Amino acid sequence: xxxxxxxxxxxxxSPDAPPSPTPRPDAARxxxxxxxxxxxxxxxxxxxxxxxxxFLTFAAFGxxxxxxxxxxSLNRVELGGDPRWKGLENYTDLATSEFFWNALANTFxxxxxxxxxxxxxxxxxxxxLNYRLxxxxxxxxxxxxxYATSIAxxxxxxxxxxxxxxxxxxxALGWVGFDPVDWEASKWPAxxxxxxxxxxxxxxxxxxxxxxxxxxxxxxxxxAAALDGASRWRxxxxxxxxxxxxxxxxxxxVSTIGATQLFGEPMLYGGSVGxxxxxxxxxxxxxxxxxxxxxxxxxxxxxxxxxxxxxLLLLLVGGVQSLVARSQRKKLxx
Amino acid sequence: MARTLLRQSxxxxxxxxPLTYVLLGVAALFSLFPLYWNLVAASHSGExxxxxxxxxxxGPRLFDNLSFAWNQVDMGEALVNTTVVASLVALSxxxxxxxxxxxxxxxxxxxxxxxxxxxxxxxTVPPQLSVIPLYRIITDLGWVDQLQSVxxxxxxxxFGVFFMRQYLVEALPVELVEAARMDGAHSLRIVWHVxxxxxxxxMAVLGMLVFVQAWNDFFWPFIALTPDGSPTLQVALAGLxxxxxxxxxxVVLxxxxxxxxxxxxxxxVLGKHIxxxxxxxxxxx
Numbered sequence: 132x133x134x135x136x137x138x139x140x141x142x143x144x145s146p147d148a149p150p151s152p153t154p155r156p157d158a159a160r161x162x163x164x165x166x167x168x169x170x171x172x173x174x175x176x177x178x179x180x181x182x183x184x185x186f187l188t189f190a191a192f193g194x195x196x197x198x199x200x201x202x203x204s205l206n207r208v209e210l211g212g213d214p215r216w217k218g219l220e221n222y223t224d225l226a227t228s229e230f231f232w233n234a235l236a237n238t239f240x241x242x243x244x245x246x247x248x249x250x251x252x253x254x255x256x257x258x259x260l261n262y263r264l265x266x267x268x269x270x271x272x273x274x275x276x277x278y279a280t281s282i283a284x285x286x287x288x289x290x291x292x293x294x295x296x297x298x299x300x301x302x303a304l305g306w307v308g309f310d311p312v313d314w315e316a317s318k319w320p321a322x323x324x325x326x327x328x329x330x331x332x333x334x335x336x337x338x339x340x341x342x343x344x345x346x347x348x349x350x351x352x353x354x355a356a357a358l359d360g361a362s363r364w365r366x367x368x369x370x371x372x373x374x375x376x377x378x379x380x381x382x383x384x385v386s387t388i389g390a391t392q393l394f395g396e397p398m399l400y401g402g403s404v405g406x407x408x409x410x411x412x413x414x415x416x417x418x419x420x421x422x423x424x425x426x427x428x429x430x431x432x433x434x435x436x437x438x439x440x441x442x443l444l445l446l447l448v449g450g451v452q453s454l455v456a457r458s459q460r461k462k463l464x465x
Numbered sequence: 466m467a468r469t470l471l472r473q474s475x476x477x478x479x480x481x482x483p484l485t486y487v488l489l490g491v492a493a494l495f496s497l498f499p500l501y502w503n504l505v506a507a508s509h510s511g512e513x514x515x516x517x518x519x520x521x522x523x524g525p526r527l528f529d530n531l532s533f534a535w536n537q538v539d540m541g542e543a544l545v546n547t548t549v550v551a552s553l554v555a556l557s558x559x560x561x562x563x564x565x566x567x568x569x570x571x572x573x574x575x576x577x578x579x580x581x582x583x584x585x586x587x588x589t590v591p592p593q594l595s596v597i598p599l600y601r602i603i604t605d606l607g608w609v610d611q612l613q614s615v616x617x618x619x620x621x622x623x624f625g626v627f628f629m630r631q632y633l634v635e636a637l638p639v640e641l642v643e644a645a646r647m648d649g650a651h652s653l654r655i656v657w658h659v660x661x662x663x664x665x666x667x668m669a670v671l672g673m674l675v676f677v678q679a680w681n682d683f684f685w686p687f688i689a690l691t692p693d694g695s696p697t698l699q700v701a702l703a704g705l706x707x708x709x710x711x712x713x714x715x716v717v718l719x720x721x722x723x724x725x726x727x728x729x730x731x732x733x734v735l736g737k738h739i740x741x742x743x744x745x746x747x748x749x750x
Contacts, residue, residue, distance in 0.1 A: 185565045185621045196595030279728040331499065395683040
């Protein structure tokens with residue numbers, strides 16, 4: 132807009148413009164006043180226009196559904212039906228449902244056995260990648276390759292590798308003298324198999340995040356530690372780890388959020404009994420239970436309550452983590 | 466003595482020993498073997514794949530399986546759908562995230578700090594919390610199995626806004642914006658002639674990351690689309706895996722291969738930039 136005003140003003144004085152009287156002074160003044168007004172409006176409003184798409188999208192597809200889910204969780208709702216008020220009954224039902232406690236426990240154990248080894252391995256891997264290496268680019272892209280794979284593709288491949296009867300993992304165990312493991316029907320082996328898929332997809336990604344943080348650690352810290360006689364292992368523990376602690380915290384939070392939402396891996400790993408998390412619910416997670424309640428049983432109110440429990444869990448975990456982070460900072464500061 | 470110590474101490478400069486290569490080799494094998502085996506399984510007959518022990522070397526049936534997956538179970542349509550969805554989501558996210566990132570990085574307005582905190586906070590809200598109302602909305606609108614039900618909720622993401630803001634805080638000198646304003650340029654002109662050129666490297670990286678994410682997205686597409694309607698690759702794969710059309714594991718894994726190979730090609734070509742993008746996005750946060 133401002134430019135078009137300028138172009139018109141400029142055009143009137145250009146040689147090939149139609150002959151026109153010299154612009155009157157007051158007209159010029161009102162033009163520039165309009166321009167100033169436009170300019171001020173532009174300065175004030177555009178920031179909001181620029182951030183609007185995000186907030187509109189979030190309001191429509193994030194916040195409104197979030198609150199609506201909370202309201203639904205206080206009602207009895209069937210697919211396609213009208214809600215009927217139930218108060219906290221959906222939540223008290225959950226508290227007495229063994230399926231809920233089973234799913235909660237599974238979410239917790241699968242989360243633990245997928246997140247802890249994954250982040251520890253990522254740390255080690257990042258340390259190795261931080262050496263001066265031949266073929267550095269190859270190793271980096273190789274460990275990141277699983278990130279390019281979808282949950283669905285990865286899970287379908289691993290379901291074959293872990294197959295109890297013909298899978299390569301049991302074959303390999305057989306070659307070194309172990310009995311075949313029942314990776315589907317037994318609880319812990321099935322949870323380990325599912326965690327392996329998560330570990331496989333995310334270890335390289337986290338390793339690269341750690342690597343970038345490690346490369347930002349000042350070299351003189353290592354030099355000082357070396358002069359004090361610290362071994363490389365000691366340096367890793369006393370220099371590297373404390374220096375990248377914020378990054379570690381970041382990955383712990385992101386992995387925790389991911390683990391709480393685990394859905395596709397257990398569902399597809401379970402094949403025809405995937406939605407119930409295996410024949411004995413041995414790997415049914417909260418997300419799976421929510422889906423089963425909502426889309427198989429049709430109890431959307433119950434499903435909404437599970438969704439809100441997940442949010443509360445995340446808030447709880449986030450609160451604990453920030454407390455831990457604060458106490459550690461205090462310890463370091465003091 | 467001191468000099469050797471110093472040289473050793475510099476972690477980055479330190480040369481890797483044989484053990485490092487062995488360990489990294491194991492890690493690379495762990496990462497790449499399932500991908501290799503996916504190719505192996507996709508090149509055998511369904512009977513062979515489920516015969517003990519499973520095959521370790523490629524077989525002769527890759528093209529038969531590919532044409533079956535393409536024609537009989539329509540992975541081709543799923544591939545087109547996924548490409549459309551991922552491209553639209555990536556384009557719109559990059560555009561809107563750049564605008565918002567620029568506003569948060571360089572423009573002054575009331576409530577900027579609070580709004581930015583809100584952006585970051587939304588990153589922790591799990592998608593499970595919105596799927597039930599969203600499902601009711603798209604059912605009411607008649608959008609089940611329509612691709613827009615997957616595209617619209619992903620038009621822009623908090624991660625993208627934050628990513629672009631972090632980049633522009635450092636990469637875009639505020640003098641450049643002010644100089645353009647002095648010349649009478651309005652905001653859209655500034656975005657086009659100043660912000661976009663400066664932000665281009667970050668826009669490319671964000672575009673790739675979002676494209677990968679949208680390509681692989683599972684939870685919401687699985688609810689909004691059905692394998693028999695117009696699925697994305699991931700939804701089609703879920704249908705195959707659950708035995709909707711076929712229990713031929715070779716075809717299932719051929720489908721998995723079709724979903725993975727395009728992204729692996731992108732990674733092979735742009736790997737370095739993606740690695741750089743992931744690390745840049747994470748370290749600054």
